[in-house]
Amino acid sequence: LGIFTQVVATCAAAGSVEGANRAFRAAKAAGLQPDCQLYTALMGAYCKGGRLDEAFKVFHEMEAAGVAANRFTFGTLIDGCSKSKQVAKAFGVYGIMMSRKVAPDRHIFHALIEACGKSNSLDRAFDVLQDMKAEKVAPDDYTTTLLLTACNTCGQVERAMGVYRVMRKKGFAKSPAPFTAAINACSTTGSLEAACKIYRDMLKDKVKPDEMVYCALMKVATAAGNVEKAFALLPEMRLRGLTPSIMAYDSLLNTCCKMGLPERAVEVYRTLTAERCKPGVSTFNALLQTLCDAGQLDEALGLLDAMGREGVLLNARSYIVLLGSCAKAKRVDVGVRLFHDAELEGHANN
């Protein structure tokens, strides 16, 4: 059973619902009676694949087989409901769980908070926090991060800052994630000062920033229109012992794109190539967009060779950007050729 469960879980992690299903059936075919863990792993696969109904079918099958669900089972289902934005269902499962006298843990509350955030029910997210305390489950960094993210998606910057202040007062932030979420709240208001303050708080609290922190800061700097600040974060990262990866470079390319700075974008591209970072489609799309927005269609077309060399295929987005630029420049011949390429590669279907 352990081996089959691992196979199911591995398939789920790889996004192969079919593989998970096959492994589950193989366990049965081997004459094994599935236990709670195996059923739960299969439900997880369905949930991750967005096939919530089938996850519930497995749950009912499990119940019919007389196998009792535990907190892992309920946690998997609630998380699946959250990912499919089915808040009511998530709380329904929570209700069943409580009626079965299964003690909830952090995962349960976290999945519920996430579900509330996704459905714009911020007040309810805070109710869950109260429930959590009532059940004597202590909030941690994950809890704070989820609450901050919920505030952000609901556009409640002030509330996010409130959560952040409480977190710092209690002093339990040990990881960079809650700080990143708090910084992200600042990009809504474009308040670079507030974001920098959070960054300084983090250093003061002896939490080591990771690359995502810098990407979030770059985003805020861009929203505030402060290009120099965004670029200054690159040496700052290095100063803290981090080597910028394609993530940071992509963020800077986005800055160039939003601010209309084709020369600097090309400069960033040169740097990341020199640093042996592997550019992806998003890297090239940001570059293409920047160049096209600036009317530099030929420079953009020149990049296509580089893409080929890097083994990066154009996607629909790349073609849309290029075709728009061809249209604006009235370059019919180039546009038609690109469109044919797009057709051949199956990107001309929308």
Added chain:
RNA sequence: GCCUGUGAGUAGAACCUUU
């Protein structure tokens, strides 16, 4: 007797999926 190993569910940026 000792040692070791033994399966399942959570968070943050950007991107992509989907102009």
